[in-house]
Amino acid sequence: MTDKPKVAFYWCASCGGCEEAVVDLAEKVLDVVAAVDIVFWPVALDFKRRDVEAMADGSLAAAFLNGAIRSTEQEEMVQLLRRKAQTVVSFGSCSQLGGIPGLANLFDLDGVLASAYLESPSTVNPDGVLPRPHSEADGHRLTIPRLYETVRSLDQVIDVDYYLPGCAPTPALIANAVMALLAGTLPPKGSVLAPDVALCDECPRKKTKPEQLALAAFKRPSEVKLNEEDCLLAQGVLCLGAATRSGCEAPCIKGNMPCTGCFGPTSRVKDQGAKALSAIASMVESNDAAEIERILSSIPDPVGTLYRYSLPASLLRRKRPAAGVATKG
Amino acid sequence: MPETTMEAGGGAAAAQFEPKIVAFFCNWCTYLAADLAGTTRLKYAPNIRVVRLMCSGRIDPQFVLDAFAKGADGVLIGGCHPGDCHYESGNYKTLRRFHLLRRMLRDLGIEDERFRLEWISASEAEPLRIAVNDMVEKVRALGPLNLAVPEEQHAEAPEEVAVP
Numbered sequence: 001m002t003d004k005p006k007v008a009f010y011w012c013a014s015c016g017g018c019e020e021a022v023v024d025l026a027e028k029v030l031d032v033v034a035a036v037d038i039v040f041w042p043v044a045l046d047f048k049r050r051d052v053e054a055m056a057d058g059s060l061a062a063a064f065l066n067g068a069i070r071s072t073e074q075e076e077m078v079q080l081l082r083r084k085a086q087t088v089v090s091f092g093s094c095s096q097l098g099g100i101p102g103l104a105n106l107f108d109l110d111g112v113l114a115s116a117y118l119e120s121p122s123t124v125n126p127d128g129v130l131p132r133p134h135s136e137a138d139g140h141r142l143t144i145p146r147l148y149e150t151v152r153s154l155d156q157v158i159d160v161d162y163y164l165p166g167c168a169p170t171p172a173l174i175a176n177a178v179m180a181l182l183a184g185t186l187p188p189k190g191s192v193l194a195p196d197v198a199l200c201d202e203c204p205r206k207k208t209k210p211e212q213l214a215l216a217a218f219k220r221p222s223e224v225k226l227n228e229e230d231c232l233l234a235q236g237v238l239c240l241g242a243a244t245r246s247g248c249e250a251p252c253i254k255g256n257m258p259c260t261g262c263f264g265p266t267s268r269v270k271d272q273g274a275k276a277l278s279a280i281a282s283m284v285e286s287n288d289a290a291e292i293e294r295i296l297s298s299i300p301d302p303v304g305t306l307y308r309y310s311l312p313a314s315l316l317r318r319k320r321p322a323a324g325v326a327t328k329g
Numbered sequence: 330m331p332e333t334t335m336e337a338g339g340g341a342a343a344a345q346f347e348p349k350i351v352a353f354f355c356n357w358c359t360y361l362a363a364d365l366a367g368t369t370r371l372k373y374a375p376n377i378r379v380v381r382l383m384c385s386g387r388i389d390p391q392f393v394l395d396a397f398a399k400g401a402d403g404v405l406i407g408g409c410h411p412g413d414c415h416y417e418s419g420n421y422k423t424l425r426r427f428h429l430l431r432r433m434l435r436d437l438g439i440e441d442e443r444f445r446l447e448w449i450s451a452s453e454a455e456p457l458r459i460a461v462n463d464m465v466e467k468v469r470a471l472g473p474l475n476l477a478v479p480e481e482q483h484a485e486a487p488e489e490v491a492v493p
Contacts, residue, residue: 106436106437269391270391270395271390271391271394271395273433274389274390274391274393274394274430275389275390275391277390277426277429277430277433278389278390278391278426280429281422281425281426281428281429281430282422282425282426284425286425287411287421287424289424289428292424292425292428293428296425296428296429296432299429301436302429302432302433302436303433303436303437306433314394315391315394315395315397315398316394316397316398316437316476317398318437319436319437319438320437320438320439320474320475320476321438322438
């Protein structure tokens with residue numbers, strides 16, 4: 001081992017895309033590897049939890065943690081890494097805001113398990129077996145982590161120093177963050193390591209955004225032939241660029257698809273979905289209640305659309321549990 | 330003048346659920362109606378906490394969610410009648426946001442009766458009284474909102490599950 005700064009990567013409730021983003025650094029990953037020792041990275045390196053436990057507290061320069069927190073194991077691992085690392089970087093939308101797995105907060109845990117293990121069309125489970133915390137097989141008592149009723153963002157579980165936004169964070173932002181960390185030029189604790197303006201600010205179609213938007217229907221990208229020049233909102237497609245932080249370099253817009261909000265809100269906004277709702281609803285081209293309802297009905301799933309990545313970090317955090325149902329830890 | 334709890338509920342008042350309702354009233358119409366209700370000594374339920382804004386169009390949906398998250402059982406918005414907005418179109422923006430926000434709240438398990446929009450002009454103290462009393466009764470019938478506090482759900486010891 002050398003005396004290079006040590007870093008760890010860990011994943012919680014996530015898809016693996018954030019791990020892929022590190023690999024997407026391409027040749028820049030060589031600069032990173034030359035500058036740091038990666039001492040823990042389950043997706044790529046064969047170090048175990050006990051190796052982390054054996055490290056001295058504060059001996060890691062940084063831990064990059066992706067994924068939301070929804071199981072006992074994830075909670076234990078991020079608490080362990082928090083103790084070992086001087087700097088914790090929340091990596092990606094799921095860790096920062098709850099992300100796509102956070103949409104499980106629209107259901108209770110029984111519903112989530114039933115959907116995944118019993119009801120989905122691709123499930124073959126004739127005995128109706130569900131995961132259980134403890135079981136016995138061949139005389140061995142087996143334990144698996146428990147799932148929580150509510151999915152949480154990383155900073156709802158441990159103290160977080162910095163946030164790298166995005167689903168997934170872009171190679172440019174990752175490289176900047178790592179280099180700033182090594183050079184000791186990071187901004188104040190709690191900062192999101194991306195520009196603090198809305199995506200519209202760096203949108204290549206900014207010039208075509210009308211002064212006043214008035215929409216008589218919201219269309220899905222599959223329902224309309226989109227041109228590649230004009231503001232997507234002006235073409236009737238629900239684009240969340242106005243309520244989303246910039247820094248991604250607008251790859252979705254360049255691919256002729258609307259922004260879905262993965263970079264989260266700017267620092268002035270607490271609840272991204274509410275702010276997006278405010279912007280989108282005010283564009284409805286009617287002053288009549290029935291007509292407004294009709295136009296808004298072209299948005300089939302407001303929560304899933306406006307809070308696609310941020311439900312656990314929103315003001316309400318989850319769907320209200322049904323009355324009388326005791327929530328299980 | 331708001332009624333006291335004893336007058337509203339008689340002897341059973343002590344056990345009755347008293348909803349907390351946050352009311353966002355615009356400066357030019359509904360707030361003046363509330364003022365008029367006061368000066369004319371109209372009595373209505375004491376459950377609303379009024380927040381005055383210059384225009385109902387100033388109401389960020391975040392204010393509504395924050396009120397619910399911090400313990401409100403209902404949120405009432407009061408603005409000028411359509412066509413009467415002091416700033417021409419603020420109340421129309423409110424109307425559009427109200428419809429989408431109510432749908433979103435419904436999807437998040439918060440009943441329609443807990444979130445209400447009323448157009449009440451400066452002279453309409455009586456409609457204000459009726460709207461507040463009606464909303465308080467409807468929210469009272471629904472009971473407390475009881476949003477789960479997520480932090481409290483994570484402290485439990487692992488349960489044992491019988492193995493077949």
